[in-house]
Amino acid sequence: MRLTVIGSGTISLSATRGCASYLLEAGEHRILMDVGPGAAHSMARHGVDWWGVTHVMLTHFHLDHIGDLPTLIFAWRHARVESRAAPLTIIGPAGTRELLTRWAAALGDWLHAPGFPLYVMEPLLEEPLDLGGGVTLTSRSVPHTGESVAYSVEHADRRLVYTGDTGEDPSLSAWAAGCDLLLTECSLPDFMPMTLHLTPSQTGALAAAAAPGMLVVSHMYPPLEGIDLRAELGARWAGPTVIATDGLVLDC
Ligand SMILES: [Zn+2]
Ligand SMILES: [Zn+2]
Numbered sequence: 001m002r003l004t005v006i007g008s009g010t011i012s013l014s015a016t017r018g019c020a021s022y023l024l025e026a027g028e029h030r031i032l033m034d035v036g037p038g039a040a041h042s043m044a045r046h047g048v049d050w051w052g053v054t055h056v057m058l059t060h061f062h063l064d065h066i067g068d069l070p071t072l073i074f075a076w077r078h079a080r081v082e083s084r085a086a087p088l089t090i091i092g093p094a095g096t097r098e099l100l101t102r103w104a105a106a107l108g109d110w111l112h113a114p115g116f117p118l119y120v121m122e123p124l125l126e127e128p129l130d131l132g133g134g135v136t137l138t139s140r141s142v143p144h145t146g147e148s149v150a151y152s153v154e155h156a157d158r159r160l161v162y163t164g165d166t167g168e169d170p171s172l173s174a175w176a177a178g179c180d181l182l183l184t185e186c187s188l189p190d191f192m193p194m195t196l197h198l199t200p201s202q203t204g205a206l207a208a209a210a211a212p213g214m215l216v217v218s219h220m221y222p223p224l225e226g227i228d229l230r231a232e233l234g235a236r237w238a239g240p241t242v243i244a245t246d247g248l249v250l251d252c
Contacts, residue, residue: 001026001158001252003181004048006039008218008244010187011064018042018246019064020219022162022183023053026155027133031055033151033162037067040075046247051076051084055131058092059164060148061099070107077114087117091129093139093147094122125149140175142166144196152179160252161212165219167196173209181252182212183244185219189227200229204236211239214252218244 002025009017019036023043032039032053043050050072058066069090076084090096097120104111112118123129129137134156139149144165150172152161161176163184176182184206187197198206207215215237217229229243242250 001153001155001160001181003160003183003216003250003252004046005216005218005244005246005248005250006032006042006046006048007036008220008246008248010219010221011036011062012221014222016246017220019067020165021065021068022218023048024153024160026135026153029054029131029133029135031057031153032072033057034059034065034164035068035072036064039068040071042246051080052086054086054088056088056090057137057151058090058096059151059162060093060145061095062145062165065164066099070103070111073111073114073118076116077110084114084116087119089119089121089131091121091123091137093149095147096120096122140172142172143169150175152176158252161210163198163206165197167194168198168202168206170209173206176206176210176212178211180213181216181250182207182210182214183216183218186217186224186229186233187219187221189223190232192223200224200227200232201236204233207233207237207239207241214240214242214250216242216244216250220244 004023006021007018020034021039022033024031161179186203
């Protein structure tokens with residue numbers, strides 16, 4: 001699999017970090033994991049094949065994770081002379097279908113019927129979902145908003161876990177244990193803890209317990225920029241670590 005970081009930041013406006021969005025290439029699938037405001041143009045800026053996205057996978061409904069989904073659907077419909085023909089599947093927690101219905105009521109019916117086949121799936125928690133092509137996806141509830149989920153994606157004996165936004169949850173590390181790549185949020189410094197997000201110490205503890213092949217840290221608010229994140233994480237976790245930047249590409 002291959003992971004491209006589209007946005008490693010948050011809703012705190014930043015010159016260098018866009019809102020949450022990641023492209024996961026798994027077999028024949030191109031799965032856009034979250035699609036925060038600015039993600040669509042960021043994909044173009046980083047040379048990502050945004051036209052070829054096959055799935056959009058949402059972790060929760062905070063705007064910094066979903067804001068550019070209407071933009072992308074509109075772009076697939078209008079950005080080129082011939083609009084998109086390939087089907088698109090939107091995967092998200094319970095309420096995703098309702099979200100799209102409300103957006104369509106505000107923005108127009110094109111959001112439901114964009115001119116290409118659009119499917120919506122709300123997988124049951126903890127139930128593996130076969131996406132075809134040897135790709136399996138499982139979601140799990142995480143403590144952030146009521147609907148928030150983390151995802152595990154498996155393909156060809158490789159496994160990636162994406163936490164989405166989450167607070168501290170001891171059972172999350174057991175669920176992620178042994179994955180090849182753990183893409184986790186790490187929002188705020190230890191001196192600014194929040195129950196609904198992770199600090200470097202909490203992220204390091206999660207990694208130490210889950211023991212992934214590689215830890216990728218993302219979703220960073222500006223107060224983290226002045227901190228030696230590697231040192232803070234390293235107090236708990238000594239394994240391979242990548243601090244995400246927009247445009248970064250990783251094989252996993
Ligand atoms: Zn967020
Ligand atoms: Zn959030």
